[in-house]
Amino acid sequence: MRQLALFPLNLVVFPGEKLNLHIFEPRYRQLVRDCLQEGITFGVPPYLNGAVSVLGTEMRLLSVEKSYASGELDIRTKAVGLFRVEEFFRELPGKLYAGATIEPVADDASPDPALHVRIRELIQQLYDILGLRRLFLDLPPDFRVYDVAHQLGLSTEQEYELLEASSEVERQHLALRHLAHILPVLLETERLKERVRLNGHFKNLTPPSF
Secondary structure (H helix, E strand, O other): EEEEOOOOEOOOOOOOOOOEEEEOOHHHHHHHHHHHHHOOOEEEEEEEEOOEEEEEEEEEEEEEEOOOOOOEEEEEEEEEEEEEEEEOOOHHHHHHOOOEEEEEEEOEEOOOHHHHHHHHHHHHHHHHHHOOHHHHHHHOOOHHHEEEEEEEEEEEEEHHHHHOOHHHHHHHHHHHHHHHHHHHHHHHHHHHHHHHHHHHOOOOOOOOOO
16 A cells, blocks of 8 residues: 555546646646656546545656646656555645545556457457548557547546456456447447438449339
């Protein structure tokens, strides 16, 4: 168990993800200074349903991209792992920002190869429908569910459910279930758009033979 500074946000950050943030509140400007001077990391627990979540993502400051005369900052960060909050503190001693005692969360990152192939096929369909084929071409062959989670159309609550999954196989099942649900809806929407687009055009139809 150890202490970690916290920066609650209305979003879910996945391990390995890079996150750019604009910092303007004095408490988080102090947090960035402490990261720079002391080399500390900080945690981003999602702020959901009016409360700080128990599960969060540990972040490392990569760089300060811009410092403004007002004291505001643009920073680059990277998610390095997951943690569980054991005890939350609204302010750490002598600090403006929140913190917690935390336990790291272990993860089984081994995928099911067959599920991986199926997810890849469905993601290709999804990106084709959305006109995002370039995203699919840029996808590494060994991608994890974490790497595509923000592009699956999940709600913040569903993304948090992915964060709660303790293995890649569990995340694969969640992703497959979601894709199987949304793809028929998107395909039907595309068909409807096409029918609306063609309405009023001259149609070259072959009459049925009877």
